[in-house]
Amino acid sequence: METKLALITGGSRGIGRELCLKFAQKGYDIAFCYRTSDEKAQEVESEVIKTGVSCLKYKCDVRILSEVSEMVRDIFEKKQTINVLVNNAGILKVGAFAGMQKQDWEDMFETNLYGAFNLSKTCIPYLMKKKGNSIINVSSFMAIRPLGPAQAIYAASKAALIGFTRTLSKELAPAGIRVNVVAPGLIDTDMLKPIDEKTLKSMVVNTTSKRLGTPKEIADNIVYLTSDEAQFINGQTIVIDGGGVTYQF
Ligand code: NAP
Numbered sequence: 001m002e003t004k005l006a007l008i009t010g011g012s013r014g015i016g017r018e019l020c021l022k023f024a025q026k027g028y029d030i031a032f033c034y035r036t037s038d039e040k041a042q043e044v045e046s047e048v049i050k051t052g053v054s055c056l057k058y059k060c061d062v063r064i065l066s067e068v069s070e071m072v073r074d075i076f077e078k079k080q081t082i083n084v085l086v087n088n089a090g091i092l093k094v095g096a097f098a099g100m101q102k103q104d105w106e107d108m109f110e111t112n113l114y115g116a117f118n119l120s121k122t123c124i125p126y127l128m129k130k131k132g133n134s135i136i137n138v139s140s141f142m143a144i145r146p147l148g149p150a151q152a153i154y155a156a157s158k159a160a161l162i163g164f165t166r167t168l169s170k171e172l173a174p175a176g177i178r179v180n181v182v183a184p185g186l187i188d189t190d191m192l193k194p195i196d197e198k199t200l201k202s203m204v205v206n207t208t209s210k211r212l213g214t215p216k217e218i219a220d221n222i223v224y225l226t227s228d229e230a231q232f233i234n235g236q237t238i239v240i241d242g243g244g245v246t247y248q249f
Helices: 016-024 037-050 066-078 101-125 152-175 197-204 213-227
Strands: 004-011 030-034 057-060 085-089 134-136 178-184 235-242
Touching: 004 016, 004 066, 004 101, 016 030, 016 037, 016 085, 016 213, 030 037, 030 066, 037 057, 057 066, 057 235, 066 101, 101 134, 101 152, 134 152, 134 213, 152 178, 152 235, 178 213, 213 235
Parallel strands: 004 030, 004 085, 030 057, 085 134, 134 178, 178 235
Antiparallel strands: none
16 A cells, blocks of 8 residues: 655644644654654654654754755655645744734744745645645634734734635645645643633633634544545635634624
8 A cells, every 4th residue: 555644844742743643543654843842752753653654753943944945855755755744833922912023923924834835835846746645734713713912913924824725725736736724723732821721711611612622633634634535625724613603802
């Protein structure tokens, strides 16, 4: 049977970690990158290898095109295929816009948006070698539903990913490559740590599920979107937010 490879950015923790494990359980070889968490990345690598597939781990900053190019070239040299790219690496800086500086804008855009640019730019030539391959970008429900103050720049960076996804899906469709974007709601990862408990509770209570989501609930849907069963889904924004339809502003 043909071996497929999934490349996941931000695979050391949270949703990215779960993605590495889930794709591995589905039989994909894994390549993932992270920026700082050496120990956690080592743990993910061990867990992936236990499932019986191979794992390439890179300390690679998605903001830096030269690092990304080197990683992608190395993956292809070693495995001769890249079938799935998940642009998952992201950062959130919480604070009212009034207190934000240009550096905050640059930090969030460089990781959340330019990171996806760098990976897409370098991976697309490899993805195009075979029809049926796909890209998933990880946006946020914040791009769609303004949930109180404190996240305007983050929301802007994640909204840009949605526009990027839609248009790229049209451009790559003739090559048989699908591009979709997921917009997770509040998911129980380190990313939520800067948000105080009271604020978090007041947000969760306005979902129909009345709880935080789990990284697994996002990973399961992303894996589905890359599967043969989802070949008719392209250019879509899939909101996975525990029923955020009831959010009140
Ligand atoms: P997380 O637990 O904070 O993990 C973030 C991951 O991204 C880590 O592996 C981190 O690596 C990596 N990363 C950050 N900057 C990077 C860079 N410059 N280069 C390479 N890797 C980098 O976050 P998460 O909650 O799993 O979030 C994953 C994605 O989901 C993000 O795009 C986030 O915006 C989105 N999202 C999350 C939520 C939520 O409620 N958690 C909601 C909506 C959307 P290190 O470990 O080395 O730092």
